[in-house]
Amino acid sequence: MRCTETASSGPFLINNMKNAEINLGYGCNSVCYFCVSGDASNLEKRFASQKKINTEILSLYRKGFRSLGILGGEPTLYPHICEIVSYAKKIGYRRIAVTTNGMLLAKKIFIEELVKAGMNRFSVSVHAHRAKDEDIITGIPGSFRKKIEAIKNLVALR
Numbered sequence: 001m002r003c004t005e006t007a008s009s010g011p012f013l014i015n016n017m018k019n020a021e022i023n024l025g026y027g028c029n030s031v032c033y034f035c036v037s038g039d040a041s042n043l044e045k046r047f048a049s050q051k052k053i054n055t056e057i058l059s060l061y062r063k064g065f066r067s068l069g070i071l072g073g074e075p076t077l078y079p080h081i082c083e084i085v086s087y088a089k090k091i092g093y094r095r096i097a098v099t100t101n102g103m104l105l106a107k108k109i110f111i112e113e114l115v116k117a118g119m120n121r122f123s124v125s126v127h128a129h130r131a132k133d134e135d136i137i138t139g140i141p142g143s144f145r146k147k148i149e150a151i152k153n154l155v156a157l158r
Helices: 050-062 081-091 108-117 131-138 143-157
Strands: 002-005 017-023 065-071 095-100 121-124
Touching (some): 017 050, 131 143
Parallel strands (some): 017 065
């Protein structure tokens, strides 16, 4: 797990809140040829423990952070993502965001679970406007279709 505390002044404030970002690990369900995590070792691809993540989330909250970004290779693969989001909300984070390739968000019920847990911002990475190009970039046939479905699901729940 890697944690980045962003500056407490200037452009790193989000809605006047200090923002922290937590990387859960580099495991991913894509093989994007441009990915900076693509060469991660097997050790780095493992996810951090839920206990370690919760400890870090609490530590950051005590330092005044109220905005939390959840990153990874693909953070929605993390088996306890709803639990850590719920924990972050419970202790007082007001903005809980995820940066995702969006493929698992094609399942509307999964988005509903994340929102119920406290996730209130989603950033879906789409790299091309044509299905064949996106699928080549991600290395996953059908990824474009899943991402578009995810975006439709998010808009419907807005």
